[in-house]
Amino acid sequence: MAQRISLTRWLVEKQRVQGHLSAELRLLVEIVARACKGISHAVNKGALGGVLGSAESENVQGEVQKKLDIIANEVLIEANEWGGHLAAMASEEMDGIYLVPNRYPQGEYLLLFDPLDGSSNIDVNVSIGTIFSVLKKPEGQAGVTEQDFLQPGTRQVAAGYCIYGPQTTLVLTTGHGVAVFTLDREQGSFVLTDENVRIPADTKEFAINMSNMRHWDEPVRRYIDECLAGKDGPRGKDFNMRWIASMVADVHRILTRGGVFMYPWDKREPNKPGKLRLMYEANPMAWVVEQAGGAATNGRERILDIQPQSLHERVSVVLGSKNEVERVTAYHAK
Numbered sequence: 045m046a047q048r049i050s051l052t053r054w055l056v057e058k059q060r061v062q063g064h065l066s067a068e069l070r071l072l073v074e075i076v077a078r079a080c081k082g083i084s085h086a087v088n089k090g091a092l093g094g095v096l097g098s099a100e101s102e103n104v105q106g107e108v109q110k111k112l113d114i115i116a117n118e119v120l121i122e123a124n125e126w127g128g129h130l131a132a133m134a135s136e137e138m139d140g141i142y143l144v145p146n147r148y149p150q151g152e153y154l155l156l157f158d159p160l161d162g163s164s165n166i167d168v169n170v171s172i173g174t175i176f177s178v179l180k181k182p183e184g185q186a187g188v189t190e191q192d193f194l195q196p197g198t199r200q201v202a203a204g205y206c207i208y209g210p211q212t213t214l215v216l217t218t219g220h221g222v223a224v225f226t227l228d229r230e231q232g233s234f235v236l237t238d239e240n241v242r243i244p245a246d247t248k249e250f251a252i253n254m255s256n257m258r259h260w261d262e263p264v265r266r267y268i269d270e271c272l273a274g275k276d277g278p279r280g281k282d283f284n285m286r287w288i289a290s291m292v293a294d295v296h297r298i299l300t301r302g303g304v305f306m307y308p309w310d311k312r313e314p315n316k317p318g319k320l321r322l323m324y325e326a327n328p329m330a331w332v333v334e335q336a337g338g339a340a341t342n343g344r345e346r347i348l349d350i351q352p353q354s355l356h357e358r359v360s361v362v363l364g365s366k367n368e369v370e371r372v373t374a375y376h377a378k
């Protein structure tokens with residue numbers, strides 16, 4: 045059997061041999077992975093652990109929080125605040141930024157996360173996940189402000205997600221391709237199971253919430269209409285559809301076998317740019333997808349180039365197989 049490479053060993057070698065990451069960033073990724081392991085255990089316990097159902101609270105986006113949204117947020121904070129690698133954190137479930145308490149040393153990195161992605165799937169035992177993005181704090185200043193987080197996705201230094209499905213799988217990029225690690229529950233460690241993942245440029249599978257069809261903008265409608273027309277339509281082939289309603293699970297499928305994922309702007313709320321959040325959903329996923337040879341735009345421009353204006357800013361998302369994303373983006377330009 046081929047030698048098993050743990051996440052720890054993989055990170056050490058990326059740091060020591062290839063210089064792909066600093067010691068601090070290596071520690072950060074290890075700690076995020078450890079937190080995800082903890083979340084994975086809580087998810088697996090389900091009703092037995094008393095973690096299902098809603099909490100009596102709302103987050104800053106006006107969504108009712110599930111118990112696991114709050115638990116996962118706390119696990120990530122507690123795991124990360126004492127390590128000395130971070131200056132501050134930000135999350136879907138916290139209104140403002142979370143400063144590392146004074147009793148701990150301050151590091152130079154900023155960590156953003158969607159602690160629990162796919163909240164509507166928790167209670168129905170469908171795959172959910174955690175998404176994370178790491179930025180560097182601007183140099184030569186003492187404190188941290190929310191403003192320091194507002195950097196475009198091109199400035200990420202590490203990003204990825206952990207999916208809690210039939211397997212628990214951690215997907216990571218530090219800007220040198222995409223690596224996949226599967227949790228070995230007996231050993232309690234993540235083991236490298238795929239490296240240099242590539243998303244096929246073409247696909248016959250799309251993911252979109254079709255119930256919003258009547259609200260879509262013309263270019264999105266045209267693209268999906270053409271897919272639905274199948275072999276006899278302008279695309280000359282039949283398309284399949286999947287919609288899991290956990291971005292992590294939809295993106296993971298696309299990473300595995302290709303496809304295009306869309307959560308576009310629509311007419312229900314004309315002043316809202318989209319549903320998904322730029323800084324801790326779209327940016328990390330866009331970077332992972334690009335690092336695997338795919339593409340990610342908001343229909344008009346590359347997601348990673350967008351200059352964020354606020355922490356919880358929303359964005360329209362089209363990502364996945366390159367030729368399909370380019371087609372959807374071209375339809376918007378017309």
Ligand code: AHG
Binds near residue numbers: 160
């Ligand atoms: P979250 O659970 O972190 O709030 O994110 C849910 C997101 C995303 O994971 C998914 O693609 C989308 O919401 C599903 O939205 P619909 O329920 O509108 O299909």
Ligand code: MN
Binds near residue numbers: 107136163
């Ligand atoms: Mn939510």
Ligand code: MN
Binds near residue numbers: 162
């Ligand atoms: Mn989410």
Ligand code: MN
Binds near residue numbers: 113159160161162163
């Ligand atoms: Mn979430």
